[in-house]
Amino acid sequence: MTREALRPGRREEILKAAGELFGSRGYHATGMRELAQALELRGSSLYAHIEGKEELLWAIVDRAAAAFTTAANEVPDYLPPAERLERLITAHLRVIFRQLDHAAVFFQDWVHLSTERRREMVARRDEYQQRFRRAVEDGVADGSFQVEDPGVATLIVLSALNFSYQWYDAAGPLDPERLARAYARTLLDGLRSRHHAAAGGKE
């Protein structure tokens, strides 16, 4: 039941400003008047474009989740496990690096969604994690990886990726593509079987 009012694209501007504020200060530390001020509006004027504060949070989190899924969908299932995991890793990081604000909100504020929406996000996140886990398991099965517990290995990999929103600086000196490759190399090597690891080290 969104209003879809007056100025076209206004809602997008609000989402952008909200992403920046929620991402840096946090959802509950950001007031609606503060958000309005960033857009040179009165607090009450926001409600012509949005339903409420939580709907705003949902819009941002939902988009971020969709961006992750879309990026992962471009990694074909038929790729050999190691290459598949590498592609999943770099795709995941690209989403974080390119939409740092939204990623920050996604990772740190999704808990503040309503129970129902939070439940939905958990389900989507679990499904997404399964793609990583399958790549790890398939790699164990075909001998390219060697890990005690594929579930734990998956969590280690995703943890390494997800915390990057805390320190990655788009204005900093680190090239996102190089960084993504360094990530993938380190994490892949961490999972690699001992005998495989000795081979293939060209670069």
Next chain:
Amino acid sequence: MTREALRPGRREEILKAAGELFGSRGYHATGMRELAQALELRGSSLYAHIEGKEELLWAIVDRAAAAFTTAANEVPDYLPPAERLERLITAHLRVIFRQLDHAAVFFQDWVHLSTERRREMVARRDEYQQRFRRAVEDGVADGSFQVEDPGVATLIVLSALNFSYQWYDAAGPLDPERLARAYARTLLDGLRSRHHAAAGGKE
């Protein structure tokens, strides 16, 4: 200027409850009355034991930071780099796993400290990270590690560790010591030189 009032140990109880609430709901989403209720008190009664909400946050964050530093201090500098990093990793994880609530507050709510206290925490965190970075650099120097950029490698390692507070469940099936070892093995192998990686794989 702490009051240090009436019931002895009452302040500890407050810190414990605050750790749980801030850790699960977040600092700004937790009200002082909510905290009081968890202790079967009126909101105003808290102020006999604490100076204010932010001082409470500071107490928790400061303790968590001290716990990390103390644990790292027990890892001798003279250890060979790979073993040193391994010990730093497991020590770091033990702190997180044993004080999950405080770790959660530390990682997600330190940004809500006052400017001055936030600055101090950044300085202490940077100093702490240097220990990890030196271990990585020393490992590169002596040939046990092979990484493009030691700073980036350090961030990858610490990211993998720090995000664990989001999913680790003390009541779950994962044994913290085994988990810490799996972490260390995966991350160490990720940094290892190709020719070294082939050796030493007993377990």
Next chain:
DNA sequence: CCTACCGATCGGTAGG
């Protein structure tokens, strides 16, 4: 998109 206004809740104090 504004002015005017709402009830609820916030962290915190006074005084006992």
Next chain:
DNA sequence: CCTACCGATCGGTAGG
């Protein structure tokens, strides 16, 4: 540790 109370701010609505 309580009752009583404070000003400020919260998200949000009415009505134009």
